Amino acid sequence: xxxxxxxxxxxxxxxxxxxxxxxxxxxxxxxxxxxxxxxxxxxxxxxxxxxxxxxxxxxxxxxxxxxxxxxxxxxxxxxxxxxxxxxxxxxxxxxxxxxxxxxxxxxxxxxxxxxxxxxxxxxxxxxxxxxxxxxxxxxxxxxxxxxxxxxxxxxx
Amino acid sequence: xxxxxxxxxxxxxxxxxxxxxxxxxxxxxxxxxxxxxxxxxxxxxxxxxxxxxxxxxxxxxxxxxxxxxxxxxxxxxxxxxxxxxxxxxxxxxxxxxxxxxxxxxxxxxxxxxxxxxxxxxxxxxxxxxxxxxxxxxxxxxxxxxxxxxxxxxxxxxxxxxxxxxxxxxxxxxxxxxxxxxxxxxxxxxxxxxxxxxxxxxxxxxxxxxxxxxxxxxxxxxxxxxxxxxxxxxxxxxxxxxxxxxxxxxxxxxxxxxxxxxxxxxxxxxxxxxxxxxxxxxxxxxxxxxxxxxxxxxxxxxxxxxxxxxxxxxxxxxxxxxxxxxxxxxxxxxxxxxxxxxxxxxxxxxxxxxxxxxxxxxxxxxxxxxxxxxxxxxxxxxxxxxxxxxxxxxxxx
Numbered sequence: 001x002x003x004x005x006x007x008x009x010x011x012x013x014x015x016x017x018x019x020x021x022x023x024x025x026x027x028x029x030x031x032x033x034x035x036x037x038x039x040x041x042x043x044x045x046x047x048x049x050x051x052x053x054x055x056x057x058x059x060x061x062x063x064x065x066x067x068x069x070x071x072x073x074x075x076x077x078x079x080x081x082x083x084x085x086x087x088x089x090x091x092x093x094x095x096x097x098x099x100x101x102x103x104x105x106x107x108x109x110x111x112x113x114x115x116x117x118x119x120x121x122x123x124x125x126x127x128x129x130x131x132x133x134x135x136x137x138x139x140x141x142x143x144x145x146x147x148x149x150x151x152x153x154x155x156x
Numbered sequence: 157x158x159x160x161x162x163x164x165x166x167x168x169x170x171x172x173x174x175x176x177x178x179x180x181x182x183x184x185x186x187x188x189x190x191x192x193x194x195x196x197x198x199x200x201x202x203x204x205x206x207x208x209x210x211x212x213x214x215x216x217x218x219x220x221x222x223x224x225x226x227x228x229x230x231x232x233x234x235x236x237x238x239x240x241x242x243x244x245x246x247x248x249x250x251x252x253x254x255x256x257x258x259x260x261x262x263x264x265x266x267x268x269x270x271x272x273x274x275x276x277x278x279x280x281x282x283x284x285x286x287x288x289x290x291x292x293x294x295x296x297x298x299x300x301x302x303x304x305x306x307x308x309x310x311x312x313x314x315x316x317x318x319x320x321x322x323x324x325x326x327x328x329x330x331x332x333x334x335x336x337x338x339x340x341x342x343x344x345x346x347x348x349x350x351x352x353x354x355x356x357x358x359x360x361x362x363x364x365x366x367x368x369x370x371x372x373x374x375x376x377x378x379x380x381x382x383x384x385x386x387x388x389x390x391x392x393x394x395x396x397x398x399x400x401x402x403x404x405x406x407x408x409x410x411x412x413x414x415x416x417x418x419x420x421x422x423x424x425x426x427x428x429x430x431x432x433x434x435x436x437x438x439x440x441x442x443x444x445x446x447x448x449x450x451x452x453x454x455x456x457x458x459x460x461x462x463x464x465x466x467x468x469x470x471x472x473x474x475x476x477x478x479x480x481x482x483x484x485x486x487x488x489x490x491x492x493x494x495x496x497x498x499x500x501x502x503x504x505x506x507x508x509x510x511x512x513x514x515x516x517x518x519x520x521x522x523x524x525x526x527x528x529x530x531x532x533x534x535x536x537x538x539x540x541x542x543x544x545x546x547x548x549x550x551x552x
Contacts, residue, residue, distance in 0.1 A: 027291050052412075053292050059413055079313070079417065081305035082365040083297055087282035090297045098296040100306060100411060108412040110292045120365070122312060122319045137295040142211075142286065149295040 024066045025054040031148040034134045039073045039150060041107065042066040050105040059107060073131035075103040077124055077154070082117045089140045101129055101152050111135070111150035128155040157257040159387030159552050161397040164192025166381045167508045170496030171344040172273050173377035177206070177213055181222045181269040184381040184501075188265065192383040192393050199228040199383070200261040202235035203252040205244030205268025206500040207537075209237075211283045212271045228265065239500075241287035241537030242449065244268050245380065246503025246544035250403040252384050262389065267381030270498035273374075280375045284499075287538035289410035298411075301372055303539040304450040305364035307417040311452060314418055315467035323366055325470035326451035327357035330370050332479060333448055333487050337494015339521040344376050344496030357451075371451040376496035380504035382511075387552060398511045401530070402434025402547040408540035420540035423460040427534070430545035431462075438462045441547070442528030443513050444484055445506035447536040448491040454478075457534050458486070461545070480524050488513065488522040499537075506533035507546060514550050 025042055030053055033040035041052030046063035052071060057064055080099035097120055099113040112135045115124070132153035139145045166187025168180050181204065189196055204219035223235035238248035245268025252266035272280050284300050312322045331352045337343040338350025357370040390397035406426030414420065431437055438461060448454040458469040463484050472478065478486040489495050489509035492502060510531035512518045533546045
């Protein structure tokens with residue numbers, strides 16, 4: 001005689017209810033912020049440090065409780081280079097200047113520097129800069145589409 | 157944990173290859189088993205570095221195909237591709253050593269292969285840049301020379317060395333490594349640029365200010381492989397085993413998260429891990445093969461590993477302290493700059509040349525005298541993303 005076997009496992013609704021996402025600020029939202037002229041980051045509830053670009057935990061202490069914050073967009077030029085031999089897809093843009101900027105709030109960000117490539121010399125390092133716009137790279141078949149980075153300008 | 161020995165080594169000529177990656181790796185693998193005097197069937201696992209085979213030949217799982225074509229272990233052994241960009245082979249070797257040490261295996265093969273030269277500069281620059289942080293460094297259009305150019309500018313600023321002076325000091329790294337590469341019959345630039353001048357480096361084409369093309373290593377094809385076994389068995393196969401005394405590995409993140417481009421934490425921690433594991437310090441090391449993907453990279457590596465104080469490696473290089481007969485001979489094989497840099501193979505190539513030094517078999521003009529007791533490799537993948545160090549000794 002057949003007996004009905006009890007179906008074990010967890011209710012689907014319960015699994016859906018328990019599922020949780022942790023991202024406070026996604027890359028897409030960060031890039032949208034840039035295109036709206038805002039440099040967005042995350043403030044850590046534990047140490048007060050600012051994380052930028054967005055990361056899953058505080059870049060300074062690993063803290064898990066983060067809240068969105070807007071950075072002022074100003075900082076100091078840490079370093080830069082002039083790319084003369086570019087990657088495939090960047091031929092039309094070269095020469096151009098990627099840079100590293102230490103923001104007033106603490107974290108460094110990578111972007112482009114809006115400056116004449118032929119007069120960009122070592123003396124620029126340490127100068128005050130401010131976010132002045134964005135650069136969007138349309139992406140290629142190896143990337144997941146267009147991505148945007150901040151553009152900085154030297155504050156004379 | 158057991159001690160681990162290297163009993164066989166193989167290395168193809170670096171440069172432009174007409175062979176496929178599978179064929180290149182097979183060449184190195186066959187050299188290595190012949191050198192060890194063992195059979196292909198004795199190999200119990202394969203650890204293969206390969207950074208970008210999907211983009212070069214449309215090939216993934218290359219390790220499985222290599223193991224199959226070589227009929228390693230008479231078929232169906234574990235064979236895994238390791239990817240840590242330019243440090244791929246080093247992490248493969250480190251992992252292989254762990255498998256021997258743990259007793260999981262008694263004899264394994266490790267190594268690496270790459271075929272990057274056929275892609276041409278534009279495409280190769282693109283796929284190498286995949287080891288940058290794609291979300292933030294991608295749209296900025298950073299390239300690998302670009303990352304190290306930014307580090308060079310920081311080096312100049314941090315240590316108050318004028319850019320003109322630093323460019324001369326960096327050029328001396330290229331001059332030294334090309335001198336030794338020109339003497340190495342397996343090097344991409346064998347018999348070429350052996351008497352390069354500082355002015356030629358400085359006046360060659362700018363790639364990413366302030367780095368010129370002669371501050372950069374080339375794109376290359378090539379493979380290297382080694383056979384490892386438990387140390388207590390090594391003398392059954394060879395009279396001159398080389399022991400793995402310590403290894404270290406470290407990881408970095410996006411450039412923007414680095415405190416200082418000239419002091420990569422990933423390299424500092426990896427090197428310290430290796431020294432601690434080996435119970436040795438920089439002053440014990442007699443010969444060093446390090447990751448000179450760019451001239452500035454050699455200076456940063458020397459300081460991060462503790463061979464020179466911060467900001468002192470440029471002057472030390474100019475002073476000849478990294479030459480044969482100096483405080484620490486560096487890249488006597490020619491390094492990446494003179495020997496070539498098939499990225500997935502480079503770590504295994506570095507180990508190959510340290511073993512050759514320890515056997516007294518490096519090329520005339522590159523062999524140091526006396527034969528070194530202790531040697532070390534330093535391999536960097538990505539923009540300080542994957543770092544690996546291996547310390548080798550003639551005795552345990």
